[in-house]
Amino acid sequence: xxxxxxxxxxxxxxxxxxxxxxxxxxxxxxxxxxxxxxxxxxxxxxxxxxxxxxxxxxxxxxxxxxxxxxxxxxxxxxxxxxxxxxxxxxxxxxxxxxxxxxxxxxxxxxxxxxxxxxxxxxxxxxxx
Numbered sequence: 001x002x003x004x005x006x007x008x009x010x011x012x013x014x015x016x017x018x019x020x021x022x023x024x025x026x027x028x029x030x031x032x033x034x035x036x037x038x039x040x041x042x043x044x045x046x047x048x049x050x051x052x053x054x055x056x057x058x059x060x061x062x063x064x065x066x067x068x069x070x071x072x073x074x075x076x077x078x079x080x081x082x083x084x085x086x087x088x089x090x091x092x093x094x095x096x097x098x099x100x101x102x103x104x105x106x107x108x109x110x111x112x113x114x115x116x117x118x119x120x121x122x123x124x125x126x127x128x
Contacts, residue, residue: 002019002020002021002022002026003016003017003018003022003026003027003029003030003051004016004017004018005030005033005034007033007034007037007042009037012043012077013042013044013045013118014034014039014042014043014044014045014077015045015047016030016034016044016045016046016047017047017050018030018046018047018048018051019050019051020051020052021051021052021053021054022051022052022053022054022055023053023054023055024053024054024055024059024060024062024063027053027055027059027060028063028066031066031067035067035070040067040070040072040073040075040076040077041075041076041077042077043077043078043079043080043118043121044077044078044079044080045082045114045115045118046080046081046082047081047082047111047114048081048088048091049082049088049109049111050084052087053090055090056090057090057093077103077121078103078104078105078106078118079104079106080105080106080107080108080115080117080118081105081106081108081114082108082109082110082111082114083107083109084109085109088107088109091107092107095107104121
């Protein structure tokens with residue numbers, strides 16, 4: 001799979017790294033992977049700097065709606081995207097769809113800056 005998803009329960013962090021050309025279905029599969037591990041409330045680092053996609057904004061909006069409809073969607077953790085500085089407009093546009101009161105979303109061109117930002121965001125408490 002061109003998207004590798006790792007969930008760290010002790011750190012309450014999801015890291016997804018994409019390479020190559022990613023389809024809308026592969027994005028959905030990656031999201032389902034961390035939803036199945038009850039990690040929606042974790043912070044997320046999504047690195048798509050070495051990837052491109054056949055998905056368009058409509059496909060990604062559908063994915064966003066799927067996540068918003070998930071149980072306890074209001075508890076979603078902060079989201080940091082890492083994109084190639086010369087590309088990434090689709091991800092930047094997706095990030096603007098965050099509505100007021102939703103979890104914080106930022107787009108970075110540097111992995112270390114993204115990680116520092118995520119580390120500065122309050123880590124969600126563990127659920128009972």
